[in-house]
Amino acid sequence: xxxxxxxxxxxxxxxxxxxxxxxxxxxxxxxxxxxxxxxxxxxxxxxxxxxxxxxxxxxxxxxxxxxxxxxxxxxxxxxxxxxxxxxxxxxxxxxxxxxxxxxxxxxxxxxxxxxxxxxxxxxxxxxxxxxxxxxxxxxxxxxxxxxxxxxxxxxxxxxxxxxxxxxxxxxxxxxxxxxxxxxxxxxxxxxxxxxxxxxxxxxxxxxxxxxxxxxxxxxxxxxxxxxxxxxxxxxxxxxxxxxxxxxxxxxxxxxxxxxxxxxxxxxxxxxxxxxxxxxxxxxxxxxxxxxxxxxxxxxxxxxxxxxxxxxxxxxxxxxxxxxxxxxxxxxxxxxxxxxxxxxxxxxxxxxxxxxxxxxxxxxxxxxxxxxxxxxxxxxxxxxxxxxxxxxxxxxxxxxxxxxxxxxxxxxxxxxxxxxxxxxxxxxxxxxxxxxxxxxxxxx
Amino acid sequence: xxxxxxxxxxxxxxxxxxxxxxxxxxxxxxxxxxxxxxxxxxxxxxxxxxxxxxxxxxxxxxxxxxxxxxxxxxxxxxxxxxxxxxxxxxxxxxxxxxxxxxxxxxxxxxxxxxxxxxxxxxxxxxxxxxxxxxxxxxxxxxxxxxxxxxxxxxxxxxxxxxxxxxxxxxxxxxxxxxxxxxxxxxxxxxxxxxxxxxxxxxxxxxxxxxxxxxxxxxxxxxxxxxxxxxxxxxxxxxxxxxxxxxxxxxxxxxxxxxxxxxxxxxxxxxxxxxxxxxxxxxxxxxxxxxxxxxxxxxxxxxxxxxxxxxxxxxxxxxxxxxxxxxxxxxxxxxxxxxxxxxxxxxxxxxxxxxxxxxxxxxxxxxxxxxxxxxxxxxxxxxxxxxxxxxxxxxxxxxxxxxxxxxxxxxxxxxxxxxxxxxxxxxxxxxxxxxxxxxxxxxxxxxxxxxxxxxxxxxxxxxxxxxxxxxxxxxxxxxxxxxxxx
Numbered sequence: 001x002x003x004x005x006x007x008x009x010x011x012x013x014x015x016x017x018x019x020x021x022x023x024x025x026x027x028x029x030x031x032x033x034x035x036x037x038x039x040x041x042x043x044x045x046x047x048x049x050x051x052x053x054x055x056x057x058x059x060x061x062x063x064x065x066x067x068x069x070x071x072x073x074x075x076x077x078x079x080x081x082x083x084x085x086x087x088x089x090x091x092x093x094x095x096x097x098x099x100x101x102x103x104x105x106x107x108x109x110x111x112x113x114x115x116x117x118x119x120x121x122x123x124x125x126x127x128x129x130x131x132x133x134x135x136x137x138x139x140x141x142x143x144x145x146x147x148x149x150x151x152x153x154x155x156x157x158x159x160x161x162x163x164x165x166x167x168x169x170x171x172x173x174x175x176x177x178x179x180x181x182x183x184x185x186x187x188x189x190x191x192x193x194x195x196x197x198x199x200x201x202x203x204x205x206x207x208x209x210x211x212x213x214x215x216x217x218x219x220x221x222x223x224x225x226x227x228x229x230x231x232x233x234x235x236x237x238x239x240x241x242x243x244x245x246x247x248x249x250x251x252x253x254x255x256x257x258x259x260x261x262x263x264x265x266x267x268x269x270x271x272x273x274x275x276x277x278x279x280x281x282x283x284x285x286x287x288x289x290x291x292x293x294x295x296x297x298x299x300x301x302x303x304x305x306x307x308x309x310x311x312x313x314x315x316x317x318x319x320x321x322x323x324x325x326x327x328x329x330x331x332x333x334x335x336x337x338x339x340x341x342x343x344x345x346x347x348x349x350x351x352x353x354x355x356x357x358x359x360x361x362x363x364x365x366x367x368x369x370x371x372x373x374x375x376x377x378x379x380x381x382x383x384x385x386x387x388x389x390x391x392x393x394x395x396x397x398x399x400x401x402x403x404x405x406x407x408x409x410x411x412x413x414x415x416x417x418x419x420x421x422x423x424x425x426x427x428x429x430x431x432x433x434x435x436x437x438x439x440x441x442x443x
Numbered sequence: 444x445x446x447x448x449x450x451x452x453x454x455x456x457x458x459x460x461x462x463x464x465x466x467x468x469x470x471x472x473x474x475x476x477x478x479x480x481x482x483x484x485x486x487x488x489x490x491x492x493x494x495x496x497x498x499x500x501x502x503x504x505x506x507x508x509x510x511x512x513x514x515x516x517x518x519x520x521x522x523x524x525x526x527x528x529x530x531x532x533x534x535x536x537x538x539x540x541x542x543x544x545x546x547x548x549x550x551x552x553x554x555x556x557x558x559x560x561x562x563x564x565x566x567x568x569x570x571x572x573x574x575x576x577x578x579x580x581x582x583x584x585x586x587x588x589x590x591x592x593x594x595x596x597x598x599x600x601x602x603x604x605x606x607x608x609x610x611x612x613x614x615x616x617x618x619x620x621x622x623x624x625x626x627x628x629x630x631x632x633x634x635x636x637x638x639x640x641x642x643x644x645x646x647x648x649x650x651x652x653x654x655x656x657x658x659x660x661x662x663x664x665x666x667x668x669x670x671x672x673x674x675x676x677x678x679x680x681x682x683x684x685x686x687x688x689x690x691x692x693x694x695x696x697x698x699x700x701x702x703x704x705x706x707x708x709x710x711x712x713x714x715x716x717x718x719x720x721x722x723x724x725x726x727x728x729x730x731x732x733x734x735x736x737x738x739x740x741x742x743x744x745x746x747x748x749x750x751x752x753x754x755x756x757x758x759x760x761x762x763x764x765x766x767x768x769x770x771x772x773x774x775x776x777x778x779x780x781x782x783x784x785x786x787x788x789x790x791x792x793x794x795x796x797x798x799x800x801x802x803x804x805x806x807x808x809x810x811x812x813x814x815x816x817x818x819x820x821x822x823x824x825x826x827x828x829x830x831x832x833x834x835x836x837x838x839x840x841x842x843x844x845x846x847x848x849x850x851x852x853x854x855x856x857x858x859x860x861x862x863x864x865x866x867x868x869x870x871x872x873x874x875x876x877x878x879x880x881x882x883x884x885x886x887x888x889x890x891x892x893x894x895x896x897x898x899x900x901x902x903x904x905x906x907x908x909x910x911x912x913x914x915x916x917x918x919x920x921x922x923x924x925x926x927x928x
Contacts, residue, residue: 051858124680124699125690127860141691165819165850166871178871184848189880196917199910200879203903203922209870210923214879217872224873300857301623305677306665354673355665360680392696 040155042337042372042413043286045295045329046148046169048134049322049344051126051302054358055365056350056396057315059113059378060086060094066385070351074310074358084311093378097311098320101327105369109376110330112437114405116363116382118346118398122391124360126303129345134169136403136425145172147406147424148294152176154424155414159294160285162278170296177220177285177292182273185281186232188225191218224285231284275299275325283332293414295333299325302344306355330369339370339409343402349394350385363396366405372412374439381433404431412438484508484809486898490928491771491815492516492803493605494597495825498894500605512803515606520644520796522604527636529592536588536632540718543585544658547629548713550581582628589622589632590853591839597824599832610643610795611635612820613770615854616861617763618654618686620663623857627663631854634659647763647793648754651686655750656719658711664859667710669703670725679703681859683753692758694734701731705738706746760788764798771802773813774865780807816866817928819849822878825928826920830889838885845881849874879921886917899924 061067062078076096079088086094087103093115095103105111120138123129132138136147145153149172152159161170163181170176179185191197197218204214278297286292301318308315322342329340347364368375381399383389391397403425410416416424488508489496492515496504504511529537538546596603597612615635622628638653638660654660661667666678679702684690708726711718721743728740736752738745753759764784768776783805784798791797802808817825823842827833846853856862863869891912896904899922907918919925 122696124696125684126858127684128690163850165874166868171867175872178873180848180850180873180877182848184877189877190883191876191879195911196879196883196914199906199914199918200876200921202906203918206902206923208923209866210875210926213870213872214875214923217874217876221873221876303677303858305675306668353675354670355668355675357665357675359676 040413040415042339043293043295043333043335044409044413045282045286045297045333045338045340047322047326047329047340047342048130048167048169048296048298049302049342050130050298050300051344052129052346052348052360052364053302053318053344054304054308054315054348055115055344056348057308057310058096058099058319058367059089059115059365060096061092061115061382061384062086062088062094063092064384066350066387070385072352073356074308074352076310090377092382096316096319098316099323101320101323102369105327105330106376110371110373111367111369112373112375113365113367113378114380114400114434114437115365115378116380116396116399117366117402117405118363120398120401122362122395123346126345126360131168133343133345133402134167136406136428138427145174146170148296149174149176150424151410151414152294154420155293157293158289158291159296160282160292161296162282164298167296167298175216177224179221179224179281179285181278183277185278186225186228188222188229191222227288228281228284275321276328279325279329280332283329287332297325297329304348304357305353305359306357308357326369334371336371337413339368339372339413341406341409342367342369347396350390350396351394361395362391363398366402368405368409368437372438374436379434379437400431400434401428403428404434405437407431408434408437482897483811487809487928488512488515489605490817490821490825491609491808493600493609494821495828496895496898497600497828497831500600501894501897509803509809512808513800515604516644516796516799516803519604519606519610522607523610523641523643523645527592527596527640528602529588529636533588533591536585536592536629537636538633540633540637540658541716543630543633544711544713544718545716547581548716551713579625582625585629585632586622586854589635590843591833592632593635593853594824594827594839594842595833597820598827602832607640607643608824610799611640613767614639614643614650616856617766618650618660619856619859619861620659621857622854624663627659630657630659630662633657635854644796644799645794647759647788647795648751650795651682651750651754652747654686655682655706655709655746658713658718661709661711661719666706669707669709670722671704671707671727672725674700674703674707674727676700676703679706682750685859685861687753687762688756688758689762692756692762698733701733701738702749704729704731705733705749708743709746754793757785757789760785760793763793764788767798767802768807770864772805772807773815774867776813777807780805814866815864815928816870817926818862818864818869819846819851819874819878820853821928822926823881825925826882826885829892829895829920830885830916834888841881841884845877848877875926878926879917882921882925883914883917886915886920887913889916891916892919895919895925 056067057074057076060076062076068075076094077085079086079094083097083100085097087097087100088094089106095106102111119129119132123132134146135144137144146167146169148159148169153172153174158175158177159170160177160179161167162179166178170178190200201215201218204211275297282295282297286295299322304315307313310316326340326342333340343366344364347361348358349361353359383397383399387393389397406425407421407428407430410421410424421428485496485501485504485508488504488511489500492512493500527537597608618639620627620631620634622631634657638657639650642650642653660678664678664681665675669675669678676699680699683694683699683702688694704727708722710720710722710725712720723742726742731738733749734752738749761781764781765776768781768784772780784801787798787801807813823846827838827842833839843853851862899907899919903922903924907915907922910918
């Protein structure tokens with residue numbers, strides 16, 4: 001579906017780079033080429049990895065001897081073409097073998113990463129750093145809406161979050177849709193009973209915050225649960241048809257044989273679970289309702305202070321689940337201007353600690369996935385792990401403010417002007433070094 | 444309304460209803476009404492200094508909600524000094540800690556042996572070994588005990604003094620450990636009861652020290668593995684950032700490392716049945732500088748001194764004061780109240796009982812504009828309390844599922860910050876409808892809690908009275924009035 005799009009993009013890419021370099025250095029972005037109009041048709045999903053994931057295990061600077069020296073027990077081995085080593089991306093970086101489901105995206109040119117990005121100042125507190133990244137308003141400690149909420153407000157669109165009760169990034173004056181993790185999202189619950197529903201609606205008829213929230217929630221839930229349940233029925237139908245198709249020459253099957261066959265048709269997979277299911281729910285709802293242009297997912301368990309493992313172990317399992325979740329999301333969230341950002345509050349120490357884990361660091365890789373992304377290569381500045389290059393003698397430095405990365409994406413997907421970017425993320429600056437991040441044909 | 448009114452039947456509460464109506468009708472009347480005799484004050488006191496009124500507490504608080512509240516503090520303190528009432532079939536999780544450690548060790552050894560046996564037989568056999576699921580019976584069983592006890596304690600005053608249940612939850616959340624981490628799971632309940640409950644209204648430094656010495660915390664934040672040669676700074680950081688000083692208090696990354704060095708050697712030795720063990724060999728004997736103080740080698744005593752110093756730091760007083768005010772008074776507590784609580788904290792060297800007395804005696808606690816929304820756990824415990832406590836296994840299962848789906852799984856908040864308690868976090872539209880699911884499910888098998896009628900607004904009460912009887916219990920629990928505390 002995106003092949004023609006792809007080639008046009010490649011052609012225009014060269015042109016776009018020239019334009020970007022030719023423009024002057026204003027605080028924010030340069031205006032687009034004369035007569036061009038900023039686009040505002042994209043959709044964005046942010047996947048937040050809470051707990052500071054170890055980016056050096058996800059995107060591995062395998063060619064750097066310091067990497068292996070600093071991590072005698074937890075380094076991922078230099079690529080040798082097998083799945084026991086890093087999967088080679090280029091001469092500098094490899095990918096964790098558990099992330100293999102994402103390799104096709106790299107090869108198709110729609111996955112990229114910025115290896116050393118993060119907050120402008122080191123902040124080793126998970127909770128403070130997450131808060132800062134979620135509000136994108138430096139210097140504020142409370143009472144500020146999350147940036148996805150702000151963006152939903154200014155763009156008259158709706159943001160949807162899966163799993164967390166009410167994450168900071170989504171909180172604020174704009175209405176957002178929040179659904180629970182897992183199969184609970186498919187259930188209408190007590191609202192399915194018209195008598196109970198009416199009684200509850202009456203009970204919450206009051207004109208206060210609770211009343212308004214309940215009414216909004218009931219309508220939203222009935223709609224989303226119904227959509228997700230319908231999608232589930234249809235995907236089961238699709239799978240059984242596929243199974244029947246394969247078996248059409250045979251005699252009719254018993255129910256049990258049929259079930260086995262269905263599973264086989266689905267490559268052994270049962271219904272998706274965990275992050276994959278949540279990603280499927282998110283993309284289904286965003287597909288059905290064009291109003292939902294902003295999505296949020298999160299995953300935890302990244303705070304690997306001890307025994308993080310290497311090609312197998314805790315972190316490998318976590319990266320595998322994440323990769324499958326992202327691959328699922330991308331499969332269904334792939335319109336021309338759809339973009340996925342994967343980010344975390346900070347990186348981890350470049351050296352392993354005394355307990356075969358890593359402590360709180362600074363710079364980290366931000367991933368970007370989508371057709372507009374100039375992928376199949378990484379972007380921004382990278383300095384190897386030579387001692388003199390490290391922050392505080394222990395962490396990856398931050399070469400690119402996370403807001404500069406977001407600014408590139410937001411300019412493209414939501415057509416944000418300089419003023420709009422400055423309002424959304426006060427104090428941030430346009431980073432020209434990342435101007436090649438978005439394919440120019442997309443601009 | 445007379446104090447002798449029997450609260451079991453709603454229609455015997457006209458006095459209180461009249462007061463509410465008068466208060467709603469006229470702001471002047473509201474100003475003149477002594478705040479601590481209204482139904483609103485009783486609701487506030489019983490829902491915050493516990494989880495929900497019971498027929499008995501609703502009556503007891505009638506004379507003066509403030510006097511009742513102060514009494515709760517003394518009763519909770521007294522109760523904290525007595526053993527918890529845990530039914531014998533659940534009590535394994537609360538065995539003496541060294542015994543629990545030995546039992547867990549025996550279990551892990553046995554599991555290892557079985558795994559080895561399987562590997563051996565798989566190698567000697569040409570067939571693939573059947574892949575058995577990892578046996579987690581011991582850890583699961585300990586957590587089941589903890590969960591059941593917690594839900595029983597928060598909903599039944601005969602099992603646990605309600606304010607003590609609330610304070611135990613508060614401290615558990617402040618010094619959070621999580622059953623999501625496998626090796627921490629079997630100790631979570633013991634930690635709740637013995638580290639948090641028994642110090643819940645005592646001295647703050649004793650809470651920090653109990654937490655620091657407990658295997659649940661030693662394992663959860665990896666302290667158990669840290670040594671002079673292999674430092675792990677996880678616990679040291681959270682000890683300052685979350686348990687004591689707070690993130691803006693001015694300590695540095697160097698302080699984090701120095702504190703981690705001070706604490707090296709704090710571990711356990713389960714194989715010897717020692718749930719806490721100071722491993723002198725692993726301790727960093729060099730000199731350390733923490734927040735400008737020099738620590739020379741003194742073994743375990745160094746860590747104790749450092750913890751005491753942190754517990755008595757003014758920033759800690761401020762942080763605990765703020766968290767208490769936020770939990771018990773308002774999402775945005777008046778800074779003057781926080782200051783007042785911090786002053787009591789400092790004056791009494793961190794006496795929680797005294798701080799709670801200041802809190803209940805402050806006008807802020809009683810001000811109607813200081814509203815609070817129940818968290819999912821508040822809501823779940825209060826719903827169970829309204830039906831007279833946990834009745835069966837189904838109540839427990841359903842409540843645990845509700846809490847997980849609501850995003851506040853019991854004893855399983857994964858990160859050390861603990862959950863927040865504010866409406867900005869928990870007032871999510873769809874989530875509110877899921878509370879209704881839970882309320883109606885519980886309500887379908889309980890008699891209508893008519894003793895709660897006086898606490899409902901007239902509108903809610905009239906609407907519920909119009910509904911079919913089988914829906915009414917659930918609707919009381921699902922009502923907007925029941926969501927507030």
